[in-house]
Amino acid sequence: MAKDIPDTATLSFGDKSINLPMSSPTLGPDVVDIRKLYAQGDVFTYDPGFTSTASCESAITYIDGDKGELLYRGYPIDQLAEKSSFLEVCYLLIYGELPSATELTDFTTRVTHHTMLHEQMTNFFRGFRRDAHPMAIVCGVVGAMSAFYHDSTDIYDPWQREVATIRLIAKLPTICAWAYKYHVGQPFIYPRNDLNYAENFIHMCFAVPATEFKVDPILSKAMDRIFTLHADHEQNASTSTVRLAGSSQANPFACIAAGVACLWGPAHGGANQACLEMLREIGTVDRIPEYIEKAKDKADPFRLMGFGHRVYKNFDPRANVMKESADEVLGLMGIEDNPTLQVAKELERIALQDAYFKEKKLYPNVDFYSGIILDAMGFPTSMFTPIFALARTAGWISQWKEMIADPSQKIGRPRQLYTGAPHRDYVPVSER
Numbered sequence: 521m522a523k524d525i526p527d528t529a530t531l532s533f534g535d536k537s538i539n540l541p542m543s544s545p546t547l548g549p550d551v552v553d554i555r556k557l558y559a560q561g562d563v564f565t566y567d568p569g570f571t572s573t574a575s576c577e578s579a580i581t582y583i584d585g586d587k588g589e590l591l592y593r594g595y596p597i598d599q600l601a602e603k604s605s606f607l608e609v610c611y612l613l614i615y616g617e618l619p620s621a622t623e624l625t626d627f628t629t630r631v632t633h634h635t636m637l638h639e640q641m642t643n644f645f646r647g648f649r650r651d652a653h654p655m656a657i658v659c660g661v662v663g664a665m666s667a668f669y670h671d672s673t674d675i676y677d678p679w680q681r682e683v684a685t686i687r688l689i690a691k692l693p694t695i696c697a698w699a700y701k702y703h704v705g706q707p708f709i710y711p712r713n714d715l716n717y718a719e720n721f722i723h724m725c726f727a728v729p730a731t732e733f734k735v736d737p738i739l740s741k742a743m744d745r746i747f748t749l750h751a752d753h754e755q756n757a758s759t760s761t762v763r764l765a766g767s768s769q770a771n772p773f774a775c776i777a778a779g780v781a782c783l784w785g786p787a788h789g790g791a792n793q794a795c796l797e798m799l800r801e802i803g804t805v806d807r808i809p810e811y812i813e814k815a816k817d818k819a820d821p822f823r824l825m826g827f828g829h830r831v832y833k834n835f836d837p838r839a840n841v842m843k844e845s846a847d848e849v850l851g852l853m854g855i856e857d858n859p860t861l862q863v864a865k866e867l868e869r870i871a872l873q874d875a876y877f878k879e880k881k882l883y884p885n886v887d888f889y890s891g892i893i894l895d896a897m898g899f900p901t902s903m904f905t906p907i908f909a910l911a912r913t914a915g916w917i918s919q920w921k922e923m924i925a926d927p928s929q930k931i932g933r934p935r936q937l938y939t940g941a942p943h944r945d946y947v948p949v950s951e952r
């Protein structure tokens with residue numbers, strides 16, 4: 521049912537009064553359309569970090585931060601994590617509806633047959649230093665895809681956009697696995713069409729040519745769920761980066777490389793690595809109060825990694841599923857007494873009772889438990905963010921496609937509140 525909202529909002533300042541159109545989304549707060557504000561009022565709005573600004577229209581993902589709800593195309597994340605699979609979720613994000621059985625088979629076949637990389641790309645990997653962080657390699661290789669796949673860089677050709685989409689989803693596991701193999705000095709393992717998406721990734725990471733490697737179904741199921749939970753998250757920093765890069769009409773591989781670079785930061789996707797390193801540094805439950813105090817101390821830049829979120833102010837629904845998964849995976853592997861998991865659970869318990877965390881509505885986010893599962897699977901911490909990037913590629917490319925098809929989209933070009941020197945004349949160096 522349409523909400524009863526006024527047609528316009530009025531902004532008054534000085535002797536001006538400007539009527540700004542309002543619109544109502546299907547879910548979430550109403551929106552004041554300020555596009556004509558500068559033309560009519562000669563003023564800008566100021567909103568660093570876009571805390572109150574919608575930068576686009578989107579029909580892909582919705583978050584209700586107060587309810588702790590995340591929907592992909594309307595479907596709750598917990599239902600998808602429990603009942604769906606990552607490739608089905610990719611289809612849903614990209615095309616807008618759950619696939620029929622035939623559509624899913626066709627999509628899966630197309631992705632499976634695009635998992636190999638151009639053979640010359642192996643030289644590209646070898647150009648990196650051995651000790652390069654896998655995220656540096658992933659960022660470089662994804663950007664380099666535009667040098668290898670020229671036939672899918674024309675953003676105005678729907679078929680080329682489709683091919684680029686399939687290539688990105690199919691090749692990211694190979695790129696991430698090979699970044700890892702290069703990092704640890706092992707031979708690259710080629711993708712296999714008889715394995716499913718998550719199995720294939722685990723196989724490419726952990727198999728070696730000298731012996732047969734069987735993927736544990738418990739681990740591939742957990743991996744698939746991690747991919748699903750990270751697949752999209754509306755207009756977060758890396759997705760906005762992809763859209764901003766795309767708004768200049770850059771090719772899709774360049775745009776996704778920009779997203780990878782943005783994701784790397786510890787305030788965003790890099791938090792999963794930082795979180796596990798923090799839990800290990802804490803080491804034992806008796807040291808938790810010391811770290812809680814550090815996190816609350818304004819003079820100390822330390823933050824509890826894996827805690828807090830710009831949008832979730834109740835709980836992060838992904839964290840709940842991830843916590844259940846951590847219990848399940850470690851239980852099935854017979855390592856439920858894992859000391860890092862014990863520290864994480866106790867840290868969560870203590871922080872959630874603490875007045876500071878309660879008042880600021882800081883709850884565990886998706887990264888709090890994901891690292892524990894990935895660590896138990898055998899991944900080094902440096903691989904945590906590449907795995908996030910692999911999964912988020914589904915969301916990035918869906919959002920990029922949506923943006924390209926949106927006729928109201930313009931090149932992203934924010935304004936600024938200038939605080940530098942006013943006009944002044946140049947003084948020759950001899951007179952300074």
Ligand code: CMC
Nearest residue numbers: 786787788789791815823824825826827828829830880885
């Ligand atoms: N530990 C201690 N204090 C915190 C934390 C934390 N993890 N997060 C926020 N605060 C405090 C912050 O100091 C500020 O206090 P005050 O009001 O006194 O200045 C208040 O809470 C609000 O924080 P903010 O930085 O203004 O909030 P934000 O919305 O800009 O930042 C965040 C959100 C996720 C960057 C932040 O909570 C953070 O740095 N968390 C740790 C890093 C992390 O886990 N990131 C992963 C996010 S989820 C995965 C993803 O989507 O990338």
